Amino acid sequence: MVDAQLNKGNIERGKSRMTQRDGVEWIANLFEISPEQLTPDTLRDAISAWDSLGVLTLMASLDTDFGIVLTDDDVLTIKKVGDILDIMRRNGVLTESF
């Protein structure tokens, strides 16, 4: 279970009220690929940039853009794009459900 901390101030200043499509685009930009290549079911192994350094990029970007701070244990539970979207949703970043 991901236990992310939320800095609402950052969300309000940043990409608050994102749709799921916005969320997918955010992830695609993070991993430097086209959004068309991603669905919530896309696995980590299918994204070349989502390697060990990519994990650090993900952690830093969630923190910088949304104030979401993940622990190392949290990161181990993230296996696919939908897991990232789920974190963003539970922290109030996304406005839509699946």
Add this chain to the structure above:
Amino acid sequence: MSGEGEKVFHGKTIVVSGASSGIGRAVAVHLARQGAGLVLIGRDRERLEETARQGNAPACRILELDLSRQTDIMPAIKDTVRAVGRLYGLCHAAGTVETLPLSATSPEKFQAMIQVNYLGGMELARAVTRRDILNEDGGSILFISAIYGLIGKPGQIAYSGSKGAVTAAARAMAIELARRNIRVNVLSPGIVRTEMTVKAFSGLTAQQVQALQDTHPLGFGSPEDVACAAAFLLSPESKWITGTNLVVDGGCSAQ
């Protein structure tokens, strides 16, 4: 080695910062004559257009950018790639220098040199090496540093710090990007006669300039001397070279 007349950069597009004069212009012209498509970055459109004319590049795009405003860099590179296609490499030649003793080097003076020489180059590299921007089979990144990043001289504390930072960061970048076949190298020139150095010499006496020249056994360099070495490090002919710092200084630092 490529055969005589072969255009080693044919089909390759390279971003050159600082392309409006000096080393950057010489590098751009040299690359263009070897077949490279160019993205020229600088603050003065007319000067960049003159560089484009001199090089007669097969394809050339001009980006008016102030590299001290790093937030402008990524959007500009993304827009450019949409127009010209994926990139092969980067030569960060933009730089600023001011000779100041430590007592006169305020935090603002340090910041001014760090902004362009270091942060501008890092953000350019971050943009150019994105997976959706660089060629999928890899590429080549080159930072133009300076021997003052390696050796000390009075009055060069801020400049040396900014150039040393580039050299150190490039080594780490080379290791990180090697798995994507992206090579990252540094070229450290000695004193080269450019508009920038001539301006820096303006406060010196003829004897002082001569004394500086005497520290270079082969004399001061020309921008073209640096451009030849830069083209080699950018080209596929140096495909097994990464994380290195090639000193091109007429023997200055060998003494």
